[in-house]
Amino acid sequence: MRPQVEYLYRLAWRFTGSVADAEDLVQDLLLKLYPRTAELYEIEQLRPWLARVLYRQFVDSVRQQARSPITVIADDRSDGENALDAFPAAKDGPEDRAERSAWRERILAALQQLNPEQRAVVAMHDIEGYSLEELETILATPLGTLKSRLHRARQRLRALLPMEPFSAAERVKA
Amino acid sequence: MKMECRDFEEQLDDWLDGQLDAARQASIREHLELCQGCRRRREHAFVVQSALRVLAPPALRAGFANQALSRATGRSGAVAYRRAAISAALAATLVLGVAVSAFFATRPAPVQTVALALDRPETVSLVFTVAKPLEGAMLNLALPENVELVGYGGRRELSWSTDLHEGGNLLRLPLIARGTSKDELVARVSHGASSKTFRLRIEVQGASRLGT
Numbered sequence: 001m002r003p004q005v006e007y008l009y010r011l012a013w014r015f016t017g018s019v020a021d022a023e024d025l026v027q028d029l030l031l032k033l034y035p036r037t038a039e040l041y042e043i044e045q046l047r048p049w050l051a052r053v054l055y056r057q058f059v060d061s062v063r064q065q066a067r068s069p070i071t072v073i074a075d076d077r078s079d080g081e082n083a084l085d086a087f088p089a090a091k092d093g094p095e096d097r098a099e100r101s102a103w104r105e106r107i108l109a110a111l112q113q114l115n116p117e118q119r120a121v122v123a124m125h126d127i128e129g130y131s132l133e134e135l136e137t138i139l140a141t142p143l144g145t146l147k148s149r150l151h152r153a154r155q156r157l158r159a160l161l162p163m164e165p166f167s168a169a170e171r172v173k174a
Numbered sequence: 175m176k177m178e179c180r181d182f183e184e185q186l187d188d189w190l191d192g193q194l195d196a197a198r199q200a201s202i203r204e205h206l207e208l209c210q211g212c213r214r215r216r217e218h219a220f221v222v223q224s225a226l227r228v229l230a231p232p233a234l235r236a237g238f239a240n241q242a243l244s245r246a247t248g249r250s251g252a253v254a255y256r257r258a259a260i261s262a263a264l265a266a267t268l269v270l271g272v273a274v275s276a277f278f279a280t281r282p283a284p285v286q287t288v289a290l291a292l293d294r295p296e297t298v299s300l301v302f303t304v305a306k307p308l309e310g311a312m313l314n315l316a317l318p319e320n321v322e323l324v325g326y327g328g329r330r331e332l333s334w335s336t337d338l339h340e341g342g343n344l345l346r347l348p349l350i351a352r353g354t355s356k357d358e359l360v361a362r363v364s365h366g367a368s369s370k371t372f373r374l375r376i377e378v379q380g381a382s383r384l385g386t
Contacts, residue, residue, distance in 0.1 A: 001246075005239040013231035018297070022231070023238060030246035105324050107225050109348060126226045132191075151187050154219070161222055 001030065001040070004050055011051060014123035015058045015116070017108050029057055048130075052138045055120050062116040110160035118153035121146055126154075177205040182212045186219055287375040290351040295324050298347045298374070308338040311365040313345070318357035321376055324348035338363075351378040 008029060012022035033040065033053070043049050111119055120139070124130045125146075132150070136143045182205055188194050189202055206213050290296050313334045317323060326332060349359075359374040 002239060002243060005242065006234050009234050009238070010231050014229075018295075019232055019235070023235070023242070027242045027245060030242050034246040103225065104229065106326075107229060109324050109326070112348070122226065126223060127229060147187075154187055154222070157222055157226075158218055161225075162218075 001033065001037075004046065005030075007047060008050060008054060011054055011123065011128065012058070014127055015055070015120055017112050017119075025054065025058055025061065028061070029054055032057070048134065048138045051124065051130075052140070055124075055139055058120065059116050106161060110157050113160055114153050114156060118149055118156070121150050122153045122157070125150060177201045179205075179209060179212055181205075182209070183215065186215065190219060190223060287377055289377045289379055290321070290349060291379050292351055292353070295348050295350045298349050308365045311336055311338050311363055314360075314362045314364070315347070316360040316362075317349075318355040318359055318376060320351060320353035320355040320378075321359060322350050322352060324350055338365075349376075351376065354378055 005026065008026045009022055012025040012029075013019065016022050016025060029050075040046065111122065114122065121135065124135055124138070125132060130138065132143055132146050135141070135146055139146070141149075182202060185194060185198060185202065189199070194202070206216065288298050290298075313336055315323070315332045315334075317330050317332075322328065323332065355376060355378070359376060360371060361374070362369055362371045364370075
């Protein structure tokens with residue numbers, strides 16, 4: 001299992017958005033799998049199998065922690081004409097690094113606004129690169145459901161990430 | 175048939191995933207040549223997708239693999255680890271349980287204290303407990319100096335409209351302390367003409383003690 005720990009941590013972090021929660025998730029998974037070590041040697045495609053078990057563990061843990069979460073609606077202050085004028089550009093001054101850091105934090109915060117199933121499909125498809133057909137098996141979810149889940153997740157991310165914090169500064173610079 | 179903006183939006187994800195046939199791709203290209211709004215939508219989608227792809231996790235903590243495997247194989251205290259993790263989570267969690275009768279009371283909620291480590295994101299959870307559903311409740315958040323909501327930079331005030339379900343409603347606030355602060359975090363929930371205000375005193379570990 002040792003060669004898989006970093007992969008599991010990376011995936012767990014993408015699911016949870018938190019180092020502590022990711023470590024917890026991986027630890028729980030290892031505790032669960034250790035009695036089944038012999039069985040793991042028989043599995044041909046170990047990573048997809050592990051991803052599936054990790055996903056189930058993640059969804060279960062979220063449901064246990066938060067039975068009635070509020071769906072927080074982000075304050076979208078962007079205007080349609082200017083929201084796209086100011087995507088972070090590839091510059092490298094201190095201000096630009098701070099902007100990129102803020103942008104990363106906004107992405108992480110936006111991912112946290114997705115429900116666990118949406119976050120998982122974004123993490124595994126858009127970030128880890130699994131195809132939807134592969135995820136159909138890994139997540140044991142019909143392709144149509146995955147597509148609509150991904151579509152809603154992406155729409156929500158775009159709504160949450162209008163990049164308006166950068167627009168004012170960019171307009172001033174321009 | 176000529177493509178409309180709605181068609182473009184519906185097909186955008188399939189296009190991003192390379193799932194469209196040649197004819198539909200041609201329709202999209204034709205539409206994009208004529209529609210500035212959809213060109214922006216496409217660029218926006220590209221930027222968000224690109225940002226997701228390069229989102230790297232913090233490096234795996236040195237020793238974590240050994241530690242986790244040892245615990246899994248029973249060579250060290252797995253149970254102790256879980257307990258420690260739960261305690262740490264609780265330390266950063268402030269639970270405000272407010273019954274609906276108290277929700278509208280004029281008596282202010284007691285000020286509670288939560289500890290944050292300097293420059294380290296911590297999730298503070300607020301639980302609003304209501305006896306009946308409240309649709310369209312407004313949540314206003316005023317952050318004290320030097321405390322940020324992760325992802326919102328220097329914004330001091332934020333507002334959301336949300337529906338409160340019957341029972342407990344969990345709001346997770348990823349906060350990060352950038353220095354000392356003299357003020358309190360104020361969360362105000364309002365519904366119609368009624369409102370309830372919660373105040374949190376924030377102590378920053380690694381900076382001077384806050385609050386009075």
